[in-house]
Structures are given as C-alpha cells and as structure tokens.
Amino acid sequence: MKIHFTCQWKGGAYVSGGGAAVYIVIVGAGEVGSNIAESLAKSHEVAVVDIDPDRVEALMYEADVLGVEGDGAELDTLSEAGIEKADVLIASTDDDETNIVTCGTAITAADPFTISRVKSAKFLRTWEKSGAAFGVDHMVATNLLTAENIARVIGLPGSRDVETFVDGQVQMGEFEVRESSPIADQTVAEADRYESLTFAAVLRGDEVIIPRGETVIREGDDIIVIGSCESVRLFASEITPESKTTQNVVIVGGSDVGYHTARLLQDRGIKPRLIEQDHDRARELAEDLQGTTVLESDATDSEFLEREHVSDADAVVATLDSDEKNLLVTLLAKRLGAERTVAVVNSGEYVDLFEAVGVDVAVNPRETTAEEITRFTREYDATKVAIIESDRAEVLEIEIAADSVLAGRPIQESVQELPTGVVIGAISRDGELVIPRGDTVIEPGDHVVVFVDADCLEAVNDKL
Structure with missing residues (x-):
C-alpha cells in the first residue's frame, strides 16, 4: 500500500493557477526529492x-x-539553480536544520513560496505558533503525518487507505478483496447494497477500472469506495467479516512515529500498549503518554510477545528505526495470531516486499511526504486532494462554480462531457449529504467528491 496524505487550501494550490507552468527549485535529490521532481516535471x-x-x-x-x-543552503548554489525566478522552493533533504536554513536563505534573494520537510514535530509546533517562522511558508512534518495515517488506517477495519472530505462528512476507503470476502466474484451491481456508498474504482494490477454494474470483483482487487462515514464503516465490516472494531493495539518502538501514533490513538479513546527497550526512553514515554501502557522490553523476543498476549491484538504497529526489525516484529505478531499488522518501512523499495510476505500495511514515510508536498504544489482548484497509489489516481473535493460543467445539470448529462476515468463519489449541499444518482442535479456551491484517473486529470480540472 502507498498511503497518501492530504492538505487543504482554498482557491487553488500555492502556485500560479490556470494550469500555467511555474518554476520550482527542489533542494535534495534523495527519495523524497526525486519523487517530487519526477511528478512535477511533467x-x-x-x-x-x-x-x-x-x-x-x-x-x-x-x-x-x-x-x-x-x-542548497548556500546562496550561490541557489542562484545557480535560478532562485531569483522561482515560484516555489522545496527543501527536502534528510536534515531538518538544513531544510529550514535553505528556506531562510532563499527568501534573502527572491520571493518564492517555501516548503520545508522536517522529521521532528518540534519544528512544526514552533512554526505554527509564530506564523511564517524560519522563512517557511508551509512545513511538512514527516513523523507526525506518518502517525496520522497509521491511526486513520487502524481506525477502519480491513482498510489499506483512508481519507475524509467535507469536514469529515464524506470518507474514502481502499480495501483489498480477499478470498474470504463476501463480494469476491460478485458483480458491482450485486455488491452495491449500501444506500450512501459509491464504488469509485477497482485497482487490478496496473489497471484502474471504472466499475459498471456488470464489472466482476475478483479476489486480489483493491476497491475504492466513497460515501458517508457510516456506510464506509459498514462496508468495511462486511467486506472483511473476520475483522472487528480496533481497540487492542500494540505499538512496537518508542520512536517519534510510535509516540505520535500512541498519542493520536489515546485521543480517539483507544488505550494502546507501547513496547520500548531503552529504559530512559520508556520512562519518558510513560510520563508523557498517560493513556498508554508502556512496557520496557525487547519486542523481538517471541516469549515476551506471547506473555503479553499479542495474539489477541486487533493491530500490531511496528515503528522501530530498523526496517529489518519492523519486518521481524510484524511477522512474529502475525504468526502468533494478531489480527492486523502495520509496519513503517523507511526504504521505499521494500514496501512491496513487506506486503508480499504477509505484512498487512507497509508505510513509507519518505514516499508519503513526497506525495504530500507534490499535492501541495499542484494547480488544481480543489478544497482537498488525496493521491491514490503513488499518483495512479486522485480524489478531489471541489466546490462547484456556476461555470462548472457539472453545475445545473443532471449527472447523467454532464458526465458525457467528462473523460471516462471520472466518478462522482459524493455530494454535500448546505451540510447535508446528497447521494449521487444519474438524475441528481448538482448546484453551484455544492461540494463534490470526485474520483479521477491520473490519465485525465488535466482535462477534468479544466471542466470542473
């Protein structure tokens, strides 16, 4: 799974609108910077x-x-890269201080919109309290964003990816169809028995399928659904009948990601157990996380895991600083009987390997950070954007203007002017959820959540 992150903004992203190309300087050509560059250079x-x-x-x-x-923190280097004409500067090295200094250096010579990647949330907290501190216009805190996505996925049984739209009124979920799933080998028409749920897409291998009533859902497919939170949760409980409400969560590793994951779960009424081997770090975590049971031990010890009844866990999350240890812990937990496993994978090339050998969800912080920054520099006039499976598709929340192709017309008529890779997933009107049907008329001011295949994004943005 390639988990995504979202950002929100009004009136377009922080680059020039109208689809015009802009000049972007990226400092750092590692995994994050390379992914951003390859996406934006198009x-x-x-x-x-x-x-x-x-x-x-x-x-x-x-x-x-x-x-x-x-x-990139030196002015001469930035000048060589053309900082004087840059619209956007993205600092994406693996060093927090270097990224912040780079942004500060850039604004001494020009006036680009500056984006800084940081791992630690301490810089984010300082930045949030003081406006554009450090010369940074937008800051992306990798560890916090990773924890937020882990907490979101844990909260929806069986999900591989989750995002909310329209202030939490609409939810998007991605689910793998397993052999035991009741919708395996059913048509979409047979599986579509939820009042406020739209089957937006079927991901099959490298193919993005826009589902029709006769489309057969196969084992191994990933299904994208959009609808009310209640309907998505009901769908989740039925598509994975073996899953149950997640309450018993074990977090392995008191890293920054582990700490934030525990804190976020506490806020949602879950009391996790967190295992940390280092004595001083375990004590620190126990003092800071009043709603978490902190255990000081080596979580790669199978006998300890058995004594702590990890077999009864609804989810085991591995947030150690070693990919190898995260793999070992999650496989041990799975062998002991844990319901779901989530592992942080710092090396992007290992994500598919982790999931191939049995880890349910593999989260790569660098890739998700790249997607967050890429989304923030896109020119789409959307209120919220979610990137699906490394840019294979996007889900957009759009406030409908009077000149939109969707405005004032039944959906079955207006979609004739849109590419085939578009699905209207949900409509919100004056705070009320409207179920999209062929004869539904979308009105100016409505918030519409739309699934869009990546191949037709530009054409769709021009029309919506």
Whole structure:
C-alpha cells in the first residue's frame, strides 16, 4: 500500500493557477526529492540541487529537470539553480536544520513560496505558533503525518487507505478483496447494497477500472469506495467479516512515529500498549503518554510477545528505526495470531516486499511526504486532494462554480462531457449529504467528491 496524505487550501494550490507552468527549485535529490521532481516535471519547469553529483546526474537522466551540484543552503548554489525566478522552493533533504536554513536563505534573494520537510514535530509546533517562522511558508512534518495515517488506517477495519472530505462528512476507503470476502466474484451491481456508498474504482494490477454494474470483483482487487462515514464503516465490516472494531493495539518502538501514533490513538479513546527497550526512553514515554501502557522490553523476543498476549491484538504497529526489525516484529505478531499488522518501512523499495510476505500495511514515510508536498504544489482548484497509489489516481473535493460543467445539470448529462476515468463519489449541499444518482442535479456551491484517473486529470480540472 502507498498511503497518501492530504492538505487543504482554498482557491487553488500555492502556485500560479490556470494550469500555467511555474518554476520550482527542489533542494535534495534523495527519495523524497526525486519523487517530487519526477511528478512535477511533467507540467512544470524544475531545478534540483544536491551535494551528490551521482544523484543529480541520475535525476537529470530520468526526468526533464535542471540539475545543480552543490549545497542548497548556500546562496550561490541557489542562484545557480535560478532562485531569483522561482515560484516555489522545496527543501527536502534528510536534515531538518538544513531544510529550514535553505528556506531562510532563499527568501534573502527572491520571493518564492517555501516548503520545508522536517522529521521532528518540534519544528512544526514552533512554526505554527509564530506564523511564517524560519522563512517557511508551509512545513511538512514527516513523523507526525506518518502517525496520522497509521491511526486513520487502524481506525477502519480491513482498510489499506483512508481519507475524509467535507469536514469529515464524506470518507474514502481502499480495501483489498480477499478470498474470504463476501463480494469476491460478485458483480458491482450485486455488491452495491449500501444506500450512501459509491464504488469509485477497482485497482487490478496496473489497471484502474471504472466499475459498471456488470464489472466482476475478483479476489486480489483493491476497491475504492466513497460515501458517508457510516456506510464506509459498514462496508468495511462486511467486506472483511473476520475483522472487528480496533481497540487492542500494540505499538512496537518508542520512536517519534510510535509516540505520535500512541498519542493520536489515546485521543480517539483507544488505550494502546507501547513496547520500548531503552529504559530512559520508556520512562519518558510513560510520563508523557498517560493513556498508554508502556512496557520496557525487547519486542523481538517471541516469549515476551506471547506473555503479553499479542495474539489477541486487533493491530500490531511496528515503528522501530530498523526496517529489518519492523519486518521481524510484524511477522512474529502475525504468526502468533494478531489480527492486523502495520509496519513503517523507511526504504521505499521494500514496501512491496513487506506486503508480499504477509505484512498487512507497509508505510513509507519518505514516499508519503513526497506525495504530500507534490499535492501541495499542484494547480488544481480543489478544497482537498488525496493521491491514490503513488499518483495512479486522485480524489478531489471541489466546490462547484456556476461555470462548472457539472453545475445545473443532471449527472447523467454532464458526465458525457467528462473523460471516462471520472466518478462522482459524493455530494454535500448546505451540510447535508446528497447521494449521487444519474438524475441528481448538482448546484453551484455544492461540494463534490470526485474520483479521477491520473490519465485525465488535466482535462477534468479544466471542466470542473
């Protein structure tokens, strides 16, 4: 699974609107910076800066970008990258302080919109309290965002990906169809028995299928559904009948991600258990997390896991700093009988491997951070955007203007002017949820949640 993150803004993203290309300088050509560059270079002019010449050369070869070797925190290097004409600067190295200094340096020479990636939430808290502190216009805290997504997925049984829209009124969920699922081998018409739920897409291998009534749902498919929170939760409980409400959660690793995950679960009324081997860190966590039971032990010890009845856990989350240990812990937990396992995977190339050997959900912080920043620099005039499976599709929340192709017309008529890769998932009107049907008339001011195949995003944005 390629979990996504969302950001919210009004009136378009923080680049020039109307689909016009802008100039973007990215500092850091690692996994995060490379993913951002490859995505944005499709429609914008991009320059990438890194101290590693091999990384720069590789990215210049793989994507149509200007490559500059050097320290992005230095003004001369930024000038060589064209900072004076830049609309956006993205600081995405693996060092928090370097990213913040880079943004501060950039605004001494020009006036780009600055985005800084940081791992630690302490910088985010300072930035939030003081406006545009450090010369940063938007800050992305990787560890906190990762924890937020883990908590969201844990909260919906059987889900691989979850996001909410329209102030929590509408939910999108992604679910894998397993052999035991009651909808396996059913048509969409047979499976569609939920009043306020839309089957938005079927992901089958590399194919994105827009479902029709006669579309057969197969084992191994990933299903994207959009609807009311109640209907999505009901769908989740029926598609994975073996899953139950998640209350018994074990978090392995008192890392920053583990700490934030526990804190967020506490806020949702769940009392997790957190296992941390280091004595001082365990004591610190116990003092800070009053609603969490902190256990000081080595979670790779199978006998300890058995004594702590990990077999009864609804979910085991591995947030250690080692990918190898996270894999070991989740596989041990699965063998002992834990219902679901979630592992943080810092190396992007290991994500598919983790899920192939039995981990239910693998979360790569670098990839999700790249998706968050990429989404924030897109020009779509959307209130909220979610990226599905590494840019294979997007789910947009759009406030309908009077000149939209959807405004004042029945859906069955207006969609004739849209590409086939578009599904109207939900409509919110004056705070009330409207179920989209062929004869439903969408009105200006409505908030519409739309699934869009990546291949037709530009065409759809022009019309919506």
